[in-house]
Amino acid sequence: MTDQTSPPQSGVPKSGVPKSERTAHFVNREPWDPYVAERLTADQEKYYMAGQWKLMWWRFRRHRPAVVSMIFLALMYFSTAISEWIAPYDLHSRHSAYIFAPPQEVHLFHEGKFLGPFVYGLKTERDLETLQRVYTPDPAKPMPLRFFCSGAPYEFWGMIDATFHFVCPPEGGQFFWLGTDRLGRDLFSRIVYAARISLTIGILGITLSFALALILGGLAGYYGGWVDNVVQRITEIIKSFPHLPLWLALSAALPVTWSPLVIYFGITIILALLDWPGLGRAVRSKLLSLREEDYAAAAQMMGAKPARIIGRHLLPGFMSHLIASATLSIPSMILAETALSFLGLGLRPPITSWGVLLNEATDINVVAVNWWLMLPVVPVILVILAYQFMGDGMRDAADPYA
Amino acid sequence: MLKFIVRRVLLMIPTLFIISALVYFIIDLPPGDCVTSQVDELLARGDADALQRADELRQLYGLNEPLWQRYFEWVGGIFRWDFGLSCQDTVPVADLIGERMALTLIMESTTIAFIWIASFIIGVYAATHQYRMGDYVASFIGFVGLSVPNFLLALVLLYVGKVYFGLSIGGLMDPEYIDKPFSWGKFVSVAEHLIIPVIVIGMSGTAGMIRRLRANLLDELQKQYVVTGRAKGLPPLRLLIKYPLRHAINPFVADIGGLLPDVISGSVIVSVVLSLPTTGPMLLGALKTQDVNLAATFLLFVAVLTVIGMLISDLALAALDPRIRFGATSEK
Numbered sequence: 001m002t003d004q005t006s007p008p009q010s011g012v013p014k015s016g017v018p019k020s021e022r023t024a025h026f027v028n029r030e031p032w033d034p035y036v037a038e039r040l041t042a043d044q045e046k047y048y049m050a051g052q053w054k055l056m057w058w059r060f061r062r063h064r065p066a067v068v069s070m071i072f073l074a075l076m077y078f079s080t081a082i083s084e085w086i087a088p089y090d091l092h093s094r095h096s097a098y099i100f101a102p103p104q105e106v107h108l109f110h111e112g113k114f115l116g117p118f119v120y121g122l123k124t125e126r127d128l129e130t131l132q133r134v135y136t137p138d139p140a141k142p143m144p145l146r147f148f149c150s151g152a153p154y155e156f157w158g159m160i161d162a163t164f165h166f167v168c169p170p171e172g173g174q175f176f177w178l179g180t181d182r183l184g185r186d187l188f189s190r191i192v193y194a195a196r197i198s199l200t201i202g203i204l205g206i207t208l209s210f211a212l213a214l215i216l217g218g219l220a221g222y223y224g225g226w227v228d229n230v231v232q233r234i235t236e237i238i239k240s241f242p243h244l245p246l247w248l249a250l251s252a253a254l255p256v257t258w259s260p261l262v263i264y265f266g267i268t269i270i271l272a273l274l275d276w277p278g279l280g281r282a283v284r285s286k287l288l289s290l291r292e293e294d295y296a297a298a299a300q301m302m303g304a305k306p307a308r309i310i311g312r313h314l315l316p317g318f319m320s321h322l323i324a325s326a327t328l329s330i331p332s333m334i335l336a337e338t339a340l341s342f343l344g345l346g347l348r349p350p351i352t353s354w355g356v357l358l359n360e361a362t363d364i365n366v367v368a369v370n371w372w373l374m375l376p377v378v379p380v381i382l383v384i385l386a387y388q389f390m391g392d393g394m395r396d397a398a399d400p401y402a
Numbered sequence: 403m404l405k406f407i408v409r410r411v412l413l414m415i416p417t418l419f420i421i422s423a424l425v426y427f428i429i430d431l432p433p434g435d436c437v438t439s440q441v442d443e444l445l446a447r448g449d450a451d452a453l454q455r456a457d458e459l460r461q462l463y464g465l466n467e468p469l470w471q472r473y474f475e476w477v478g479g480i481f482r483w484d485f486g487l488s489c490q491d492t493v494p495v496a497d498l499i500g501e502r503m504a505l506t507l508i509m510e511s512t513t514i515a516f517i518w519i520a521s522f523i524i525g526v527y528a529a530t531h532q533y534r535m536g537d538y539v540a541s542f543i544g545f546v547g548l549s550v551p552n553f554l555l556a557l558v559l560l561y562v563g564k565v566y567f568g569l570s571i572g573g574l575m576d577p578e579y580i581d582k583p584f585s586w587g588k589f590v591s592v593a594e595h596l597i598i599p600v601i602v603i604g605m606s607g608t609a610g611m612i613r614r615l616r617a618n619l620l621d622e623l624q625k626q627y628v629v630t631g632r633a634k635g636l637p638p639l640r641l642l643i644k645y646p647l648r649h650a651i652n653p654f655v656a657d658i659g660g661l662l663p664d665v666i667s668g669s670v671i672v673s674v675v676l677s678l679p680t681t682g683p684m685l686l687g688a689l690k691t692q693d694v695n696l697a698a699t700f701l702l703f704v705a706v707l708t709v710i711g712m713l714i715s716d717l718a719l720a721a722l723d724p725r726i727r728f729g730a731t732s733e734k
Contacts, residue, residue, distance in 0.1 A: 237417060240663060241663060241704075241708060242662075242663040242664070242667040242704055244666075244667035244668075245666070245685065245700075245701055248670075249425060249697065250428060252432070252689035252690060252692075252697075253428050253429065253431040254432065255433055256432070257433070331549075339553055339671055342553065343686060344690070345686070358557075364560050364564055367561055368564045371565070374558070380551070380554065381550055381551075384549050384550075385549050
């Protein structure tokens with residue numbers, strides 16, 4: 001509330017203007033805020049007060065393809081947690097009556113009548129000339145699919161016995177949405193399960209390679225001198241040598257007697273061993289320049305140990321950038337695993353990845369007849385594209401000069 | 403300059419030495435040797451003499467000697483173009499690899515030439531026609547090339563060729579020329595068969611180059627000297643070639659070092675998929691059967707190729723850029 005009482009008029013010197021025309025002297029009794037001109041609106045305040053990571057998130061959100069890719073990848077990774085529910089069949093269940101069955105189409109209308117999603121039963125004949133099995137849908141037998149049903153039994157995460165599936169094959173029939181392979185295993189279920197391996201190997205590998213890059217790049221960048229020299233020479237040799245032949249040699253060196261799970265970790269380590277130099281180089285060159293900063297010198301003088309200076313003071317300064325570059329190298333890891341398994345030197349059954357599935361598609365004569373064996377290519381390309389978009393978005397978001 | 407070259411060449415020797423030793427030991431790492439699987443096969447067939455035969459074979463290949471001795475024998479032989487015996491069919495490795503290496507070399511150099519020419523034309527076109535149809539098409543191709551792995555592309559092309567066109571795009575020459583001496587007909591046949599693998603292998607490299615050339619050239623095109631030149635009435639083509647292009651062209655020389663490992667990696671896997679008679683499939687087979695001499699020779703060949711490629715790129719860069727010539731390392 002403003003105090004509008006007239007100020008005392010006594011003692012005012014006479015001037016040319018008649019008293020009645022002068023503006024009344026006015027004093028605002030409210031406390032004065034000298035920063036009123038600089039006061040931020042709520043939006044501005046939110047922006048200026050936001051932390052580094054929040055700012056990056058906002059910048060990232062503007063990048064539409066990156067956001068879509070992130071949602072897609074999140075769904076894919078979530079699906080690996082519930083593979084058992086999504087896949088109608090088990091990873092290894094064989095249907096010897098349905099070897100190389102083609103994908104079954106899902107229909108909605110039967111003879112003009114709405115039936116809900118259903119498939120036609122498969123009739124098997126043998127082509128007497130080529131001796132191949134020929135499967136034809138039997139239009140007389142529409143078989144509705146079951147949803148949220150109890151189907152083939154499995155052990156959830158290898159621990160809990162259960163039978164719940166999102167989709168089950170119809171009663172007395174089969175549902176091979178993407179066809180079957182040479183042992184009559186449902187390809188769709190196998191692709192769903194294989195995502196577990198293919199998607200995690202990228203994450204695991206990059207974690208290892210990230211750790212190696214931080215340690216070795218950190219040592220080289222912080223200490224310089226001969227440590228730097230040794231690390232630099234190693235990275236140069238690794239970077240300049242073609243990776244694929246080396247990967248091949250290393251994975252051929254894994255003994256056949258090892259269990260598939262150990263092989264899985266072995267392959268991950270091999271992938272990481274050749275991948276870290278790129279990141280390590282980035283860490284090194286950043287540290288080389290950052291260790292000259294005043295705050296690093298201050299920390300050093302206060303007696304902080306190198307590990308603390310690197311980890312607490314120097315690394316956080318470019319962590320976001322590192323994470324963005326690491327994301328960009330996940331797809332190359334997934335691809336490398338796919339390539340190795342495809343060539344038969346990577347993972348071995350019963351561990352199944354998309355590359356292991358593609359290994360079935362190496363013989364072009366088999367693929368030419370059973371085209372659906374190539375379908376695992378689709379998730380591989382989609383995931384790689386998504387990672388690339390997301391990585392691009394993250395890199396732009398992490399760039400302070402954008 | 404001479405000092406620089408000598409230093410670089412001298413540096414190559416220890417690098418190659420380390421790589422060859424590493425590779426040799428890695429291949430020999432897993433338990434068992436190349437005779438094991440052959441003997442298992444003989445035993446399965448009920449061959450009573452299998453074990454004795456195994457001893458003979460091991461004697462022949464010198465597998466009873468310690469690893470380091472075999473390694474030095476192998477390395478010593480290299481200078482006489484003698485790479486030891488291949489375990490698979492008891493043939494000298496040198497006889498197996500000659501033509502394959504030549505074909506690999508041809509394929510890889512053609513690929514690099516393809517990458518250069520294609521990305522140069524497309525990159526310059528995309529930069530000078532920014533935000534037009536051609537630019538978008540080029541960017542799209544570039545993106546696909548970067549993200550679709552080459553062996554999957556090869557697989558899909560193989561399928562499409564086989565099913566829709568009845569072609570088999572595998573192989574590097576028509577069957578009638580296999581094992582025949584060199585002739586014009588063979589040359590034409592090889593050239594025809596090279597087209598698909600070269601495009602498939604070069605795809606990602608081309609895509610990367612287009613991206614970089616376009617970005618560099620766009621940066622240059624906005625500079626004032628270009629505007630000045632245009633204002634003074636220089637013909638557009640002359641203006642483009644004479645000034646901004648010269649700046650933007652640097653990555654073509656600088657990147658061969660990064661390009662070469664990719665091309666070699668790609669050629670190995672693509673030639674396995676397309677079953678080309680290059681080093682790729684044989685290397686894979688040798689690794690699977692633990693044929694140490696053969697696999698190590700191929701890997702050493704790959705290493706030599708890479709190191710020489712790097713050397714050429716370094717020399718070219720040094721010739722172009724005095725900062726490198728005088729020993730200052732470029733920070734990235």
